[in-house]
Amino acid sequence: MSEMYHIPVLLHQCIDGLNINPQGVYVDVTFGGGGHSRAILEKLGPKGRLVVFDQDEDAWANRLDDKRVVFVRHNFRYLYHFLKYLDLMPVDGILADLGVSSHHFDVAERGFSFRFDGALDMRMNRNMKLTAADVLNNYAEAQLAELFKFYGEVTSARRLAAQIVKSREAHLFATTGDLKEIAGLFAPKRDAARFLSQVFQALRIEVNGEMDALREMLQKTVEVLRPRGRLVIMSYHSLEDRMVKNFMRTGDVTKAQAETNIYGHAEVPFKVITRKLIVPSEQEINGNPRARSARLRIAERW
Structure with a gap:
């Protein structure tokens, strides 16, 4: 099912953005067909761990038979709750592909x-x-x-x-x-x-309730990620992208400019890695029209 379920967009850029430590703990909050998760597992060693989230029962059919993987069948807004329950915090990287899967559009x-x-x-x-x-x-x-x-x-x-x-x-x-x-x-x-x-x-x-779920998930990444941990998020429409951009720059989805302290320095939880937005090549778009509106942003926890 997974091969036809969803074609991952900007796959290599997402994996590179995570800057994977083979012994680290990573989270794919939008498992879908498992394309990104499989690529993460290829980079992980025997002691590495991967937690995947997906609330859609159809995604469960694509689950990975690997002892390093934990599948959480819930919305990613509960990121902190489940990682705390699993005793896997802090994590080294979080990946989110916010687009609706090809599978959903085709059924x-x-x-x-x-x-x-x-x-x-x-x-x-x-x-x-x-x-x-x-x-x-x-x-x-x-x-x-x-x-x-x-x-x-x-x-x-x-x-x-x-x-x-x-x-x-x-x-x-x-x-x-x-x-x-x-x-x-x-x-x-x-x-x-x-x-x-x-x-x-x-x-x-x-x-x-996608906007509320995204806001809740983003806010919890500050508590979930370890210092120098990576946040890699791909969005497909301006509402999502604006929230992600604001959050990575300021730590607040509603603010485009960060607040400064009495010395004039901005106190923000992330360092933006992608000063220039990453978008798919024409070649990728031709092979996967869904990729046309994809926008990838990467940040690192201070």
């Missing part, structure tokens, strides 16, 4: 893609109650407009929200086709696919 019944007509689900963890259909059918118009604007950067967020509320009075949203039909009314002809992607992205982020 119609998961509801992540407008390319297929499937149930409006979008839950990464199918034990959660809230689905994309619940959001569309129950959220107030103002709530819908806000999530489309901030999570999807949809230009016609208010008009789209108003139309959704109007449409659900006659027919509740149940499938991705239902949403595509309504969202398509506002999509520009020249870039309809991008518009629909933004709409679906906004719903997915809301359903899975």
